[in-house]
Amino acid sequence: ATPTSIMVGTGRAAELGILFRKGDALQALRDVEVVAFDKTGTLTQGQPELTDFVLMQGFEQTEVLRRIASLEARSEHPIAAAIVASAERDGITLVNVTDVAALPGSGVKGVIDGEAVLVGSDRAMRDGGIDVSALATQAAALGDAGKSPLYAAIGGRLAAMIAVSDPVKDGSASAVAALKADGLKVVMITGDNSRTAHAVARALGIDEVVADVLPGGKVEAVKALRQNARVAFVGDGINDAPALSEADIGIALGTGTDIAMESADVVLMSGDLAGVPRAIAISKATIRNIR
Numbered sequence: 001a002t003p004t005s006i007m008v009g010t011g012r013a014a015e016l017g018i019l020f021r022k023g024d025a026l027q028a029l030r031d032v033e034v035v036a037f038d039k040t041g042t043l044t045q046g047q048p049e050l051t052d053f054v055l056m057q058g059f060e061q062t063e064v065l066r067r068i069a070s071l072e073a074r075s076e077h078p079i080a081a082a083i084v085a086s087a088e089r090d091g092i093t094l095v096n097v098t099d100v101a102a103l104p105g106s107g108v109k110g111v112i113d114g115e116a117v118l119v120g121s122d123r124a125m126r127d128g129g130i131d132v133s134a135l136a137t138q139a140a141a142l143g144d145a146g147k148s149p150l151y152a153a154i155g156g157r158l159a160a161m162i163a164v165s166d167p168v169k170d171g172s173a174s175a176v177a178a179l180k181a182d183g184l185k186v187v188m189i190t191g192d193n194s195r196t197a198h199a200v201a202r203a204l205g206i207d208e209v210v211a212d213v214l215p216g217g218k219v220e221a222v223k224a225l226r227q228n229a230r231v232a233f234v235g236d237g238i239n240d241a242p243a244l245s246e247a248d249i250g251i252a253l254g255t256g257t258d259i260a261m262e263s264a265d266v267v268l269m270s271g272d273l274a275g276v277p278r279a280i281a282i283s284k285a286t287i288r289n290i291r
């Protein structure tokens with residue numbers, strides 16, 4: 001590849017909001033066979049809304065939501081922001097929480113009024129010894145609707161199940177379709193639960209899903225895909241940084257975290273995933289001009 005043609009290619013890409021941070025990325029991108037996407041904030045808008053609340057017997061809804069929101073106010077997860085916003089809309093005042101600890105990839109815990117409070121996924125509950133099987137049918141229905149079921153335990157007892165919904169971005173389905181039309185395999189990798197992940201993947205035309213992965217698991221998933229193919233990984237979060245580095249090509253969203261962008265070869269300035277097939281097309285056109 002001549003330096004001039006690479007410059008022309010990267011310049012054209014930059015006009016479209018696609019920044020090639022490394023010179024060889026433009027050439028490497030044309031050889032990509034698999035594109036793996038993070039779900040939350042990448043394929044989805046990353047701004048979940050609290051949509052459902054199922055209260056267990058013996059608990060009072062406002063008090064449960066107060067505890068959940070007070071705890072989540074101490075978490076930085078996008079789900080936490082959704083829950084706090086919902087409680088604020090309902091005029092619920094928050095209370096003090098001590099002994100707060102994040103459970104990476106599964107939830108958050110703390111102590112309120114001398115009682116342990118745990119909020120998170122079924123994994124968080126399993127790890128905390130809380131049985132959620134009474135809600136299995138309802139949780140499955142929420143997951144099949146593309147919503148993420150979460151649970152709250154107070155004083156060691158299951159208090160509620162809530163669900164958050166994080167709609168897909170407008171451009172996600174068409175970006176996936178364009179990649180598939182180009183003969184690429186498209187994969188979703190997510191820390192969310194399997195049912196929810198499959199429902200979202202189905203809506204987007206994604207055939208392969210790796211779900212329920214812990215934060216360190218995304219890099220393992222990319223490694224596994226790299227056994228058989230050249231892989232691009234697209235992500236936005238702190239959790240995505242190792243996977244962005246591991247992939248043959250890391251593509252970060254400019255709407256995401258700095259650490260993701262720093263770990264990437266390519267940055268899509270807007271969060272628009274149309275930039276992924278577009279970047280590959282520019283790569284192919286550039287290399288074609290050279291040969």
Ligand code: ADP
Binds near residue numbers: 040120149215239
């Ligand atoms: P992802 O962003 O792909 O969903 P994460 O590793 O950030 O992956 O989270 C995995 C799952 O853990 C979330 O889908 C959610 O179910 C749960 N979780 C993590 N943090 C929290 C939190 N603060 N409150 C509730 N649930 C959480």
Ligand code: MG
Binds near residue numbers: 038041236237
């Ligand atoms: Mg994300």
